[in-house]
Amino acid sequence: MRETTRGTPATILTYLVVGVAALLFLAPFYVMLRAALMTGTQVTDPDWRWLPDPFTLQGFTDLFDDPSVPMAGALGNSFVIAIVTAPVSTLLGSMAGYALARISVPGRGVVMSFIVVTLMIPASATFVPTFVLVSAMGGVDTLWGVIVPGLFNAFSVLLFRNFYLKFPQEIEEAGRLDGLGHLGVYWRLALPNSGALLASLGALAFIESWNAFLWPLVIGQDPESWTAQIALSTFLTSQSINLPALFAGAVVTVLPLVAVFLFAQRYIVQGIAATGMKD
């Protein structure tokens, strides 16, 4: 499988198939940009044209001028939610993972099971009761109501535990000799040496939180508390007359993530490989 001899028909065919597939995968991005930069009449013109003629940013101005879609505020909400969720959920996972791997206390196995059992509960079983709980706590239409239930990820605990199990004992012992306790060793030595895993899981958490739909939809009923996804979904289903503005909304919702993605791709790929392979 590996020996790719250059220029053989099989190799050319491989490149052809992969190239066509890549074009298909990238085409929707082009379609989105094309419509966002066109005028309304151009978008619905049955005669296909490849590029907007003329280019116009009217869609973007319309989008942010539309009072019925609070897109700017929604993007701000999404940003706050993702920027809090990513580091906090990753840190909580790392803390628990370290304790489970490295601090031997009676009852550790029970705590481990308590955490791991929650992996078997599909998210679909919890959104109704979680709504009930969070609304009883006054979390409807608040940002913390969107953020807090998403901070506790048993899966990242498991990944961090596996990582810290392999953490060199010598480093830990050196820390002990310097007078550090368990917390000191974790904070000064273990955590700073988990950069790659923190970055991988943090980047994934950022993407997941930015793209989340069901939970923000359930909890954010007032437009003030909408995330970008909810604002866009409302825009999509409420009116569809201003197509360039609608596609401009899609572009501004996707753009931050494409940037994060291209910037942190190495970590994202590692993160996917790590989270996919649970065992």
Place this chain on the structure above:
Amino acid sequence: MADTVTARQATATRPAGVRPGRRGRRTDWKAVGAFTLLTAPMVVGLGLFKYTAIGWSFLLSFSEARGTVDLGSWVGFDNYAFLLEDEAFRSSMTGIVLFTIFIVPVTFGMSLGLAVLLHGVRRGRAFFRTGFLLPAAVSYVVAALVWKMSLFNGLPSGVANTIGGLFGWDVQSWIAGTDPPLYWIVIITLRLWLQVGLYMILFLAGLQAIPVHLYEAASLDGASRRAQFRHITLPMLRNTSVAILMLILIAAFQAFDEFYNVFMTTTGNATAPVRPPLVFLYDTALKGQDYGVGSAGAFMLTLLIVLVTLLQGRLVGFGRKD
């Protein structure tokens, strides 16, 4: 009871080397303090948002709870019986099973195929990988927007109809038409676009873990490429494949975003040709304020997911013997 069993298993599987020196029978209170501090946020959070939530919901599923989440008016299995007889819930369940039957093999096959192809590509592999993975960063809402308003918008200007026009096909309405049910093409291609890249990355990692010498030895023995794929690649990808199948399956049963956004109109989603269980539950519990029936539905869906997962594990387990 179940907890103690799993606890024992967890202890048994712990590598022996990592246990710090034994301190006899004396409890190390400093260690206990540190352990508690580090695990408390996670334990409290999961306790609240998983255990308490599930427990409450379980009780609600046996209560009449319309417009209230207070417990008290117990109705036994009435909520479950109501759902089993409800035409809308039943068609939502059959709809999701149908969707899963389609989406699982197609996603699996496409991601495996792309991974094998990409594994054979030397130059430009990183570029292609980025191209396939980039859609994974896009939300279902954005994808639904592009699919609904551009690719399959049912107008002559839509991409699918423009391409169809080149072949002389009639303009199709895609989402609104139910005969034939072309909306499945819309729904399935949308999910493929978002997910194939993710699973392809997992398959690529699996392929890269296969030792090259296996292929070299097979080549020396004169095994064809096809034989190598069947007798080396596929068996070596067994664990990866099982994990990926499970992920695709569980994700499919919990589909919500694309169904909600593709079929939602200005008058709500009452006209949607398919309402998967999560959309049904959302409508029942959050729009209709019937938390009892909503909770019962959530547990029936969970039961279905667990059963199918176990069944799949069994089938794959049987296959291992030959």
